[in-house]
Amino acid sequence: MSMTYVYKFNINMNTLVTHLARVTLNRARGAPVFKVILSTLPPQPVIPSKKPFKVELSAGKRYSWCSCGLSEKQPFCDGSHKTQGSRLLPLRFVQEEDATVWLCGCKHTNKPPFCDGTHKQNFIVSASLHQHPES
């Protein structure tokens, strides 16, 4: 048996998308109970590295730079933002010419995907590195 539930929320959709922290569905005494938790803070990446990654990029090739920090294939996306529920999406770009570049590893650069030296600031230097669950 399938059932459709319609709920009305008095909330702006942009607010919901940018501040949605968690939605859980529980069944209590046969009735579904939704718990919607909103966050007032913008999503923050974890820090997989406190140094940039030196990478050789090829002209015309598409790249996806990990912006959430959860990927195990740093500095590139491996889809972990989907499986681990991050609201930060990868930055996709096409490289125009062959080049060796420094891609941000701390995920706090102001010039994504490139390192801008932000990793030298105290809030990164004193922060904890993200540890993957298996490591």
Ligand code: FES
């Ligand atoms: S590694 Fe992020 S700004 Fe340098």
